[in-house]
Amino acid sequence: MVDNNTRDVFDAIADPTRRKLIHLLSESKELPLHELTTKFSMGRTAVSKHLTILKEAGLVLDRKVGRETLFRLNATPLREIQDWVAFYSKFWTMNMLRLNHLFEEEDK
Structure with missing residues (x-):
């Protein structure tokens, strides 16, 4: 049974930006949003939207550390x-x- 609050994994990886985010996160334990944003020619909000889609598919986990959010890959x-x-x-x-x-x- 599929949870209606989750996104299809195939849909999540269809975008090249999201595939690059997965790749970047696979090379590090955790990365903050500001560091991920420097790897793209788009703003923080756009990168954040892509991360949200990956989170909805269960591919990215996040945690708050102070004012910063750290992201990590969940490859399962x-x-x-x-x-x-x-x-x-x-x-x-x-x-x-x-x-x-x-x-x-x-x-x-």
Whole structure:
């Protein structure tokens, strides 16, 4: 059952800015918003909106430290994407093996 308050992980990673945020957060334990903002040619509010979408998908966790909010990656939801890609990778591998087998049969 899907919680209506969460965002689809595929939707969340569809945007290149959000993928870059995921990458940046994967390289650090935690980063504050002001540091993340310096990596983009957009304002703090725009970066914050992207982080909100990632939070709604469960990909980003945050915590307040004084006046600052620190963000960190929660890669667990990416498993859904990994599983989806693995399924289709297996699908294409099996089809290529079948095709190869047909070619081998024709050569005989």
